[in-house]
Amino acid sequence: MRTLYVVTHPEATHHVEGVVGGWYDSPLTPAGFRDADSIARELRSRVPSGTEVELYSSDLRRTRQTADAVAAMFHVKPHLDPRLREKSYGEAGGRPQEWLDRSFVPPPAVGERMDHDEGVPGAETKGAWAQRLYEATDAILASPCEHQIVVTHGGSITFVVASWLRIPLASADYVSFRAPSGSITVLREDDYFHNRQLTSLGETGHLSPGA
Structure with a gap:
């Protein structure tokens, strides 16, 4: 039985500051660090002792810091992969969320959605975002390890799950598996x-009340 535990990083500074995340390299807040420890303890309680564990993470600070807590619990070194990053919002990264909301052009209900131009200079298309997550997931699954932990972001988890379920990339234009921080x-x-x-x-359920 192969098991993947896919973790979305906990609270980071961009959450509380009301700015756009994406590739903006925000760190965890103090609450985020506490929740990272809770995540690590919960994972340790689920993975049988003495079994091999592989840990993969996005290379942004908030995911690295989350992965570090898990790594310390399992005594493993995380494999950092920039393909596991959140979607890039280009010029919007680090700007107030209101700026992105004013500039953003939502995708059409029908028609071309994967290569849709969202009106934000430098932002990734959904197609480019999904492609790199599919590639990252394929690389993880190439290993025969039966217990793997993947630390990523609330948006990017969609394409980790879609790739896992073997949903063709061309059919991922409406897929969404968003999960909380x-x-x-x-x-x-x-x-x-x-x-x-x-x-x-x-x-x-592993997070402290109010998280």
Whole structure:
């Protein structure tokens, strides 16, 4: 049984400052660091002792700091992969959220959605964003390790899950599996049928009250 635990980083400074995240390299807040420790403890309680664990993370500070808490608990070194980053919002990164809201052009209900221009200079298209997450997930799954932990972002988790479920990239234009900050999503593949399950999405019961 292969199990992937997909973690979305907890509270970062861009959350409380009301600015756009994306590739803006915000660190965790004090509450975020506490929740990172809670995530690590919860994962330790789920993974059998003595089993091999691989840890993968986006290379942005907020995910690295989350991965560091997990790494300390499991005594492993995280593999940092920039392909696991959040979507790039180009010039909007680090600016007030209101700036992005005024500039953003939402995708059409029908028609071309993957290469849609959102009206923000330098922003990634959904297609480019999804492509790198699919590639990152494929690289993770190339390893035979049965227990893997992936630390990513609340938007990017959509394409980790979609790739896991073998949803074709061309069919991911309407897919959304968003999960709360600091959450744990569990993905499992059985050894007999090799069916892949989305066992749980966005669990937050391990977080402290008020998180």
